[in-house]
């Protein structure tokens with residue numbers, strides 16, 4: 347094929363920019379071994395993060411929300427990304443790991459294009475360094491804290507950095523089938539657990555990202571027949587008019603508050619039941635709200651509603667290239683093989699070549 351004939355053979359198949367390559371490179375040692383890939387979250391916006399990472403040489407790569415990959419420190423050199431760290435008894439994880447910073451927060455779902463880019467990068471590095479899925483960890487797996495006024499011993503849980511990458515739903519989006527199953531340093535009593543919640547995220551079942559990219563409901567194929575019309579009507583039926591009045595639930599236990607605090611008497615912001623809104627005019631739906639039921643189900647419907655085809659995802663033309671920051675907007679639609687998927691429901695693992703992207707004119 348012509349295309350493959352033209353592409354040069356490259357050891358590294360990832361497109362990465364050198365725009366923020368760190369001036370620290372020459373002073374960094376070449377790593378003796380590579381045993382882990384450590385994922386981080388910047389907890390800060392893209393630009394400032396890139397400047398800082400570059401300036402201090404604190405990662406090998408940085409993946410932005412739009413899925414762009416920047417090379418910071420050459421992958422065979424040491425980057426200073428893990429700080430005070432230990433894994434299986436070995437301290438200073440920088441000496442034997444690759445660090446990838448991902449623009450975002452440890453407890454927030456990332457855009458699918460970003461997840462897709464991280465996945466590609468991680469897979470490439472895994473195959474390059476022959477690392478199994480359980481060797482892809484997050485910073486919070488390896489960071490530990492020195493004794494301080496809250497912890498009398500060395501403890502795991504200094505940071506929650508990158509925590510979401512331990513959650514099963516995110517790992518599955520990254521194509522990682524396993525994760526470390528226990529903390530060898532805690533088990534060997536080199537460290538104690540300093541953050542019980544984090545422990546549950548890393549090794550238990552806490553997965554707050556689950557459903558953050560809800561897969562399309564497995565609805566029967568819309569054949570346009572009477573049945574699907576009926577289904578739509580059923581879905582569009584207004585819910586019984588329950589005014590959005592939050593039940594006054596028991597006050598949540600504040601994270602820090604010791605349990606001896608008795609449940610408070612009526613919270614001061616008792617939002618007195620607002621003057622009950624006039625009974626909703628049953629059927630009429632505010633048209634600005636795009637609900638799943640109202641979502642277009644076919645290309646024909648998209649066109650009828652004034653959506654235009656903005657482009658088709660292909661190799662080298664990503665969803666974010668076509669739709670920009672609106673790639674995951676509920677008002678952007680992906681179509682393929684008679685399926686119509688709103689941007690806010692698109693699964694990063696399922697953005698595929700040939701998908702058409704539709705946006706309002």
Ligand SMILES: [Zn+2]
Nearest residue numbers: 386387485507
């Ligand atoms: Zn980190």
